[in-house]
Amino acid sequence: MALIPDSILTEPLGAARRWMKVLFQQAEFYQPQTPSGYQILPFRFARWPDGEILLTNEVGEFLFLDERAFDQFVEGTIPPSATAYRSLQAAQFLTDCSSTLPLELLATKYRTKRDFLDGFTKLHMFVVTLRCDHSCPYCQVSRVTQDKTRFDMSRETAAKAIDLLFGSPAPALKVEFQGGESLLNFDLIRWCVERIDERNQAEGRDIEFVIATNLSPLSDEILEFCAAHAICLSTSLDGPAFIHNANRPRPGGDSYEVTIRNLERARAVLGHDRVSALMTTTPLSLQHPREIVGEYVRQGFDAIFLRSISPYGFAVKGRRVLAYETDQFLSFYRAALDHIIELNRQGTPFVEVYSQILLQKILTPFATGYVDLQSPAGAAIGAVAYNYDGDVYASDEARMLAEMGDTSFRLGNVRTDSYEAMFGGAVARTIVDTSCIETIPGCADCVYAPYCGSDPVFNWATQGDPIGHRPTSAFCRKHMGIFEHLFGLLKNGDTFTKSLFVSWATGQPIVQA
Numbered sequence: 459m460a461l462i463p464d465s466i467l468t469e470p471l472g473a474a475r476r477w478m479k480v481l482f483q484q485a486e487f488y489q490p491q492t493p494s495g496y497q498i499l500p501f502r503f504a505r506w507p508d509g510e511i512l513l514t515n516e517v518g519e520f521l522f523l524d525e526r527a528f529d530q531f532v533e534g535t536i537p538p539s540a541t542a543y544r545s546l547q548a549a550q551f552l553t554d555c556s557s558t559l560p561l562e563l564l565a566t567k568y569r570t571k572r573d574f575l576d577g578f579t580k581l582h583m584f585v586v587t588l589r590c591d592h593s594c595p596y597c598q599v600s601r602v603t604q605d606k607t608r609f610d611m612s613r614e615t616a617a618k619a620i621d622l623l624f625g626s627p628a629p630a631l632k633v634e635f636q637g638g639e640s641l642l643n644f645d646l647i648r649w650c651v652e653r654i655d656e657r658n659q660a661e662g663r664d665i666e667f668v669i670a671t672n673l674s675p676l677s678d679e680i681l682e683f684c685a686a687h688a689i690c691l692s693t694s695l696d697g698p699a700f701i702h703n704a705n706r707p708r709p710g711g712d713s714y715e716v717t718i719r720n721l722e723r724a725r726a727v728l729g730h731d732r733v734s735a736l737m738t739t740t741p742l743s744l745q746h747p748r749e750i751v752g753e754y755v756r757q758g759f760d761a762i763f764l765r766s767i768s769p770y771g772f773a774v775k776g777r778r779v780l781a782y783e784t785d786q787f788l789s790f791y792r793a794a795l796d797h798i799i800e801l802n803r804q805g806t807p808f809v810e811v812y813s814q815i816l817l818q819k820i821l822t823p824f825a826t827g828y829v830d831l832q833s834p835a836g837a838a839i840g841a842v843a844y845n846y847d848g849d850v851y852a853s854d855e856a857r858m859l860a861e862m863g864d865t866s867f868r869l870g871n872v873r874t875d876s877y878e879a880m881f882g883g884a885v886a887r888t889i890v891d892t893s894c895i896e897t898i899p900g901c902a903d904c905v906y907a908p909y910c911g912s913d914p915v916f917n918w919a920t921q922g923d924p925i926g927h928r929p930t931s932a933f934c935r936k937h938m939g940i941f942e943h944l945f946g947l948l949k950n951g952d953t954f955t956k957s958l959f960v961s962w963a964t965g966q967p968i969v970q971a
């Protein structure tokens with residue numbers, strides 16, 4: 459029998475009102491009453507392997523309770539004199555205040571956590587060419603050979619993309635030039651930077667420029683221009699020579715040597731901290747976490763971002779060569795993180811960036827600017843990619859998917875579509891609709907939801923559905939594994955590890971008890 463008869467949809471209003479009385483009680487009915495007189499505030503929970511319960515709430519507060527305290531809490535019988543009561547109260551899992559103040563405070567914290575939504579799309583990626591001198595098997599962008607200049611972005615396309623960039627209401631914008639190898643079309647980068655700077659004299663935005671490059675085409679002229687316009691460089695470094703050269707082949711087989719030589723040149727002109735590096739984990743990398751971290755330390759970096767391979771571009775085409783299980787990545791991540799903690803303990807300050815992002819979410823009241831793990835997803839509303847041909851994609855991953863023939867996340871084209879049509883259109887709205895983890899099956903009641911996010915492009919690419927299926931999702935498995943590891947260390951790690959994590963999250967020096 460249906461819970462609500464069909465007649466309610468057709469009967470006159472009086473009948474509907476009668477049904478409403480049956481379905482909905484007076485407001486007081488829903489006021490939570492507990493024997494101890496406190497009100498339980500919204501929370502999620504999970505049982506930990508040692509029997510304790512991890513509780514989290516929507517603003518990211520967390521608490522471990524033993525089973526007895528947890529049972530008392532949910533039964534409404536935990537005595538106000540108990541230590542756990544005060545912890546639950548301080549972290550806003552319960553309130554015994556008759557005023558609305560605690561709820562207003564919770565709302566303020568919630569707004570702070572969600573302030574990444576403010577300003578709309580901040581990261582604008584210009585894919586200035588697909589040409590590249592490397593032929594990395596995992597290449598996520600389906601690059602073309604250096605001679606194919608028809609895969610370069612034109613000035614006309616770039617000018618339209620710049621119009622869209624300034625269409626964004628964000629007061630602070632980040633412009634990232636990507637490829638292929640972006641410096642193979644440096645003339646266009648220079649042209650764009652000069653146009654954007656010129657136009658920004660009237661706009662007055664805070665604009666940051668980054669060039670993603672393998673550094674091989676670097677010249678003195680390029681470096682001078684980057685120095686004059688405060689442009690940062692972001693390069694790739696997969697580890698020591700035997701890993702980097704195997705992962706990133708180029709004619710001559712000297713990708714590592716070229717990268718290191720030009721890294722030093724770039725640092726000398728731009729400043730040490732204006733050149734960053736990213737690594738991609740391949741099956742070869744999995745066996746060498748210490749060597750990869752050691753290479754970053756040797757090259758003077760103070761951080762590494764342990765990135766798993768993405769299911770796009772040649773990474774998918776070469777699936778048999780490049781595939782590894784999420785659990786293999788998690789073993790690699792844990793081993794590398796353990797090594798990094800030991801380095802810090804021995805006096806070498808060094809950060810694992812992904813852990814740092816998650817710890818900022820767990821240990822501070824603030825949002826991070828990381829668009830790849832948020833709810834709703836950052837695609838379109840946080841980041842956008844302008845392809846060389848003028849097509850506009852909701853994210854760089856959406857653009858990579860298009861290079862594989864799937865244009866599902868194409869927002870439009872700079873020549874034919876308006877800002878409003880693209881950023882307020884059906885594709886952008888679908889992305890937002892399908893990526894609020896508060897409503898996604900599996901995520902909605904997951905204890906890690908306050909810190910996690912959704913990636914509808916990844917879900918679509920791997921499961922054929924933007925919402926995805928959590929029990930079989932590699933994205934979920936990876937994040938569940940990382941959260942379990944970090945919370946395990948926050949619970950059972952030694953004092954140094956906990957202090958180190960607080961220091962990573964807050965940017966403050968390590969304070970040890």
Ligand code: SF4
Nearest residue numbers: 900901904907910934
């Ligand atoms: S993706 Fe997985 S880990 Fe993240 S919130 Fe959803 S269920 Fe939890």
